[in-house]
Amino acid sequence: MKILKFLVLGLFFVFGAARADNLIVYFSDSGNTERVANTIQGLVGGDMARIESVIPYPKSKTDKTYVAKREQESDARPEYHDLGVNVADYDVIFLGYPIWWGKMPMIVYTFLENNDFYGKVIVPFATYGTSGLGNTVDDIKRIAVGATVTDGFGMPGRETEKDHTDAVKEWLGKLSAQ
Numbered sequence: 001m002k003i004l005k006f007l008v009l010g011l012f013f014v015f016g017a018a019r020a021d022n023l024i025v026y027f028s029d030s031g032n033t034e035r036v037a038n039t040i041q042g043l044v045g046g047d048m049a050r051i052e053s054v055i056p057y058p059k060s061k062t063d064k065t066y067v068a069k070r071e072q073e074s075d076a077r078p079e080y081h082d083l084g085v086n087v088a089d090y091d092v093i094f095l096g097y098p099i100w101w102g103k104m105p106m107i108v109y110t111f112l113e114n115n116d117f118y119g120k121v122i123v124p125f126a127t128y129g130t131s132g133l134g135n136t137v138d139d140i141k142r143i144a145v146g147a148t149v150t151d152g153f154g155m156p157g158r159e160t161e162k163d164h165t166d167a168v169k170e171w172l173g174k175l176s177a178q
């Protein structure tokens with residue numbers, strides 16, 4: 001499995017810009033995770049898709065926090081708009097999300113359960129306030145049966161407002177050496 005990882009990740013890292021089979025798919029409510037997604041795309045190339053909820057989250061932070069907690073407690077699967085891409089067309093899927101109440105937002109679970117990741121490589125990345133990635137990478141491994149899930153990358157959301165290209169580059173470099 002390590003050799004497979006090395007081959008696939010090494011290939012996308014070296015030829016990333018020329019390859020169309022990276023998909024960078026992300027959910028981002030306030031734009032932090034989206035900035036990291038853009039940085040990844042600038043480095044490895046590929047197509048982008050944003051997961052957008054059919055029912056928009058409230059603008060007020062208090063209301064949003066409440067809705068997110070309620071979704072988590074009820075194990076909800078919020079629906080999202082058509083992504084405009086077909087996950088089946090890609091080999092390597094970068095999956096980005098903010099940490100909400102210590103976990104992935106429930107809409108990311110919807111995305112993971114709606115698609116077949118067998119034989120694909122999933123590269124998780126997240127932004128958060130302070131809590132880090134938590135168990136989110138293990139959650140992805142559990143749901144995306146048959147996928148190779150790499151180590152995740154995370155950074156505090158406020159740091160995405162500064163140039164974070166070197167941090168992302170360093171992480172990608174470590175992945176391609178795994």
Ligand SMILES: Cc1cc2nc3c(=O)[nH]c(=O)nc-3n(C[C@H](O)[C@H](O)[C@H](O)COP(=O)(O)O)c2cc1C
Nearest residue numbers: 028029030031032033098101102128129130131157
């Ligand atoms: C509903 C909600 C729950 C959150 N829960 C956590 C949390 O458990 N731990 C944490 O460190 N940050 C938490 N945050 C902060 C976000 O993870 C952080 O601001 C992130 O960078 C937002 O990314 P985005 O701009 O892509 O939406 C939460 C934010 C919201 C709105």
